[in-house]
Amino acid sequence: xxxxxxxxxxxxxxxxxxxxxxxxxxxxxxxxxxxxxxxxxxxxxxxxxxxxxxxxxxxxxxxxxxxxxxxxxxxxxxxxxxxxxxxxxxxxxxxxxxxxxxxxxxxxxxxxxxxxxxxxxxxxxxxxxxxxxxxxxxxxxxxxxxxxxxxxxxxxxxxxxxxxxxxxxxxxxxxxxxxxxxxxxxxxxxxxxxxxxxxxxxxxxxxxxxxxxxxxxxxxxxxxxxxxxxxxxxxxxxxxxxxxxxxxxxxxxxxxxxxxxxxxxxxxxxxxxxxxxxxxxxxxxxxxxxxxxxxxxxxxxxxxxxxxxxxxx
Amino acid sequence: xxxxxxxxxxxxxxxxxxxxxxxxxxxxxxxxxxxxxxxxxxxxxxxxxxxxxxxxxxxxxxxxxxxxxxxxxxxxxxxxxxxxxxxxxxxxxxxxxxxxxxxxxxxxxxxxxxxxxxxxxxxxxxxxxxxxxxxxxxxxxxxxxxxxxxxxxxxxxxxxxxxxxxxxxxxxxxxxxxxxxxxxxxxxxxxxxxxxxxxxxxxxxxxxxxxxxxxxxxxxxxxxxxxxxxxxxxxxxxxxxxxxxxxxxxxxxx
Numbered sequence: 001x002x003x004x005x006x007x008x009x010x011x012x013x014x015x016x017x018x019x020x021x022x023x024x025x026x027x028x029x030x031x032x033x034x035x036x037x038x039x040x041x042x043x044x045x046x047x048x049x050x051x052x053x054x055x056x057x058x059x060x061x062x063x064x065x066x067x068x069x070x071x072x073x074x075x076x077x078x079x080x081x082x083x084x085x086x087x088x089x090x091x092x093x094x095x096x097x098x099x100x101x102x103x104x105x106x107x108x109x110x111x112x113x114x115x116x117x118x119x120x121x122x123x124x125x126x127x128x129x130x131x132x133x134x135x136x137x138x139x140x141x142x143x144x145x146x147x148x149x150x151x152x153x154x155x156x157x158x159x160x161x162x163x164x165x166x167x168x169x170x171x172x173x174x175x176x177x178x179x180x181x182x183x184x185x186x187x188x189x190x191x192x193x194x195x196x197x198x199x200x201x202x203x204x205x206x207x208x209x210x211x212x213x214x215x216x217x218x219x220x221x222x223x224x225x226x227x228x229x230x231x232x233x234x235x236x237x238x239x240x241x242x243x244x245x246x247x248x249x250x251x252x253x254x255x256x257x258x259x260x261x262x263x264x265x266x267x268x269x270x271x272x273x274x275x276x277x278x279x280x281x282x283x284x285x286x287x288x289x290x291x292x293x294x295x296x297x298x299x300x301x302x303x304x305x306x307x308x309x310x311x312x313x
Numbered sequence: 314x315x316x317x318x319x320x321x322x323x324x325x326x327x328x329x330x331x332x333x334x335x336x337x338x339x340x341x342x343x344x345x346x347x348x349x350x351x352x353x354x355x356x357x358x359x360x361x362x363x364x365x366x367x368x369x370x371x372x373x374x375x376x377x378x379x380x381x382x383x384x385x386x387x388x389x390x391x392x393x394x395x396x397x398x399x400x401x402x403x404x405x406x407x408x409x410x411x412x413x414x415x416x417x418x419x420x421x422x423x424x425x426x427x428x429x430x431x432x433x434x435x436x437x438x439x440x441x442x443x444x445x446x447x448x449x450x451x452x453x454x455x456x457x458x459x460x461x462x463x464x465x466x467x468x469x470x471x472x473x474x475x476x477x478x479x480x481x482x483x484x485x486x487x488x489x490x491x492x493x494x495x496x497x498x499x500x501x502x503x504x505x506x507x508x509x510x511x512x513x514x515x516x517x518x519x520x521x522x523x524x525x526x527x528x529x530x531x532x533x534x535x536x537x538x539x540x541x542x543x544x545x546x547x548x549x550x551x552x553x554x555x556x557x558x559x560x561x562x563x564x565x566x567x
Binding site for chain 1: 321
């Protein structure tokens with residue numbers, strides 16, 4: 001549905017996006033993660049047809065963005081990061097204006113507007129001037145204009161920013177309901193949002209993709225070297241030597257004494273369950289096993305880890 | 314067709330902001346003052362020398378329309394400055410670029426919108442002609458020619474204003490640039506008086522937007538003057554379209 005092939009975007013000497021390639025299948029929801037200035041919005045603006053990439057191709061619904069931008073524009077709905085509005089128009093005037101760009105007949109136009117007003121919870125502010133709307137309502141009007149023509153592809157740049165918790169839940173449910181029907185790309189800072197709504201995650205930093213996969217596979221990938229933290233009562237050097245000998249353990253790091261015990265961080269090889277062996281080793285030698293924790297990384301930690309790894313390089 | 318949607322939005326936005334009303338009021342106050350001044354002068358003359366032989370359209374409406382041409386020059390930048398600059402500043406233009414609408418439609422929508430405001434600005438001043446008609450017969454064809462001229466002239470101002478508004482996201486910059494350019498196109502006409510024999514001065518003098526208005530104010534619809542305005546408008550619209558295209562896609566051209 002969406003194929004992005006090696007796109008690069010330069011603003012003068014600044015490279016905002018560099019050699020980004022990914023694809024999204026029909027009905028899939030893709031989460032776009034990255035710190036501020038990572039190139040998320042730039043990528044989304046290219047996909048939305050606002051400006052062309054300096055290099056590379058984008059195909060949406062089979063149409064090449066470089067040569068058939070009008071066909072692409074007919075099929076996408078775009079919610080910008082900061083929803084710009086005409087302050088002098090009312091909500092329904094604005095939606096009338098937006099829907100008029102699609103060649104629907106009058107009754108279809110009306111029913112589409114009614115549908116999005118209902119979906120986005122705008123009934124109570126239909127007649128209000130856009131300049132009087134609160135941030136949450138502005139965001140919902142933005143979502144309404146992206147949905148009003150029932151597009152195949154939705155590009156949502158931080159759709160839940162500025163909403164209260166209930167509204168966030170409503171919008172997430174709405175986005176989730178598109179699964180299987182519309183192809184969605186959404187960017188966000190809020191990581192649980194991705195694991196909640198998306199089937200596929202893309203982590204981008206400094207304009208390049210640094211990780212890609214399902215939320216589960218990313219978690220697994222990062223847990224390849226799962227960390228186990230243990231606290232042992234016993235002679236530190238001997239404990240260390242004994243633990244290094246346990247099959248399946250890659251690395252032992254001593255963190256020093258803490259109260260009665262010494263703390264060690266163990267890195268296990270991918271997929272091996274080493275905990276029973278560790279316990280056995282320690283008990284056999286009559287040391288005291290005071291604590292054992294397996295540390296699984298949340299998406300948030302993966303994100304921080306990937307991004308900071310990049311920075312320390 | 315889509316330019317009509319944009320035109321209708323321009324109308325709602327244009328008449329939804331106080332700028333339009335401030336401009337209307339100012340324009341009507343100033344033209345009213347000028348009309349009053351000329352009428353009083355004619356009245357005084359008539360009292361002193363009895364009735365004049367000059368038709369009222371030449372005595373009153375010709376200088377009035379020439380003054381209106383200059384007043385418009387100062388008013389139009391206030392109308393056109395926001396057209397693109399505001400949408401650039403707020404970012405609404407970017408959203409337009411994600412809808413299936415060509416740059417040409419966006420441009421025409423704004424152009425038609427500004428032309429409609431110009432009509433709304435000019436029409437109430439026809440009241441002056443109706444008032445005078447109560448006292449003395451007037452030659453309507455001359456009045457019509459003057460208003461056709463004012464409309465061509467105002468539309469030329471709008472074309473320059475659109476072009477300037479697309480160059481910046483700052484409305485003040487757009488207004489000053491429009492005003493400066495229009496004053497420039499007015500003042501080149503003075504070259505012919507300063508250098509009456511020089512060929513270059515004659516050629517440049519042809520560029521004077523107000524110079525081409527003279528025939529209209531006399532009641533003459535001159536093909537060459539109409540052609541000048543049409544070319545002038547087309548040139549600035551093309552320049553604006555080119556500026557719009559350069560920021561967007563090749564596929565969105567036309």
